[in-house]
Amino acid sequence: MVHSNFLFREFAFTLAAAVEVSGVVAVTLSPVMSSIMVNSSGKEGFLTRFVNRRFESVRRVYSWMLGGALKLRWSIAASTVLVAFGAAPLYMFSAKELAPVEDQSAIAVFMSAAPDATLKSTTRWAKELSTTLKQLPEAKYMWALVTPGSGFGGIITKDFRDRTRSTTEMYPEVFDMVSQIPGIEPFPILLPPLPGAGQYDVELIVKSDMDPQQLAELAAEIAAEAKKLGKFMFVDTDLKLDLPEARVSVDREKVADLGMDLASVAQELGVLLGGGYVNRFNYFNRSYQVIPQLAEEDRRSESSLMELKIRSPQGQLIPVSNFATIKPVTAPRTLTKFQQQSSLRLFAGVIPGVTKEDGLC
Secondary structure (H helix, E strand, O other): OOOOHHHHHHHHHHHHHHHHHHHHHHHOHHHHHHHHHOOOOOOOOHHHHHHHHHHHHHHHHHHHHHHHHHHOHHHHHHHHHHHHHHHHHHHHHOOOOOOOOOOOOEEEEEEEOOOOOOHHHHHHHHHHHHHHHOOOOOEEEEEEEEOOOEEEEEEEEOOHHHOOOOHHHHHHHHHHHHOOOOOOEEEEEEOOOOOOOOOOOEEEEEEEOOOHHHHHHHHHHHHHHHHHOOOEEEEEEOOOOOEEEEEEEEOHHHHHHOOOOHHHHHHHHHHHHHOOOOEEEEEOOEEEEEOOOOOHHHHOOHHHHHOOEEEOOOOOEEEHHHOEEEEEEEEOOOOEEEOOEEEEEEEEEEOOOOOHHHHHO
C-alpha cells in the first residue's frame, strides 16, 4: 500500500509558504512597480491602451456567450442534473487507484537467488536475464545490481514515440520471459507513479507468535489462495525455510573428561567459523577490520569441520569429532519482527487491469 501522507503534507506546506510570499509581494513590490509603469500625467500609454482593448474584446465575447447561455437556461439546467446523477454510477464502477499507472519507460526487476548462491553464480544468471530482455524490440538497455543471494535491476525502454507498446502491455511478456530463467527467481514490477514505503503492488504483513515452521506453512496457504483469484502475476513471501546450516551438538561429558569447558570450546570455534570482528589495523592512513575465519575450502564440508582441532588446557590439539557432532538442518533466511512479534511479509504484483484495491480486497 502506498503511503502518500508525507507527500501531501509537504505539498501543503509549500503551498502555504507560496501564499505568504505572494501576499508580501502584493503589498510591497507590486505598488512600487505600478508607480513606475503608470504615467505621472494620468494619460494612458500604448501598452495600457492595447491591454484595455484586449480586455474589452474578451468582455464582449463573454457577454455574447452569457446571453446565449441564458436563452438556453433550462437545457443547461437539465444537462447539469443528468451529469450530477451520472457521477454516482461512474464513481462506483470506475477503477480506484491512488494514482494511475503511467508509462515511465522502465520496468523494474527484483531478483532472488538460492540462499547459498555465490556472487559469481548470481552474476551469471543476471547476465542471462539481461540477454533475454534485450530481445524485446522495445528494449533500449538492461541494468542490474547483484549480491550473492539477491539483486535488483530493470529494463529501460525506447522513447514512447519509437515503440508501439506501452510498458503495461509489455509487462506480461516480460514476466513470461524472466520466469524461464532457472538460476534466479525474478519479480518484475511497473514503477509506481508516486513514491511509497513498499516495493511491490500489494504487500501484507502477518504477525503471530507461531514458530517459523508454522508461519511458513501459513504463508504458503495464503499465497496459494491468492494465486487462485487470478488477480496476481506472482505471489511470494520473504519467509523461506531453505537456508542450509550445520548445527553443532557438543557432548558436555566428553568435554569435561578432556579437561575443557564449554566456554573455551565455543570461543575457539567462534574464532575459526564465526567471522566476527576482533580488531582494526591501520594501512596507509585507512582503518580496516580484522575478521579471523578459516578459508572457504576448509569449511565446505562436514568432514572438514569435524577435523578442526581445539587446544586443551594441557596444550594438546583435540579434533572436534572427539566431543561433537554436526547435523545439517535448514533454517529461515531471515526472521523479521513487527511490533515486537514474529512476522512475515507477503508481496504480489497485480496483472494489468487490476487495481491495488482489488488486490487487497
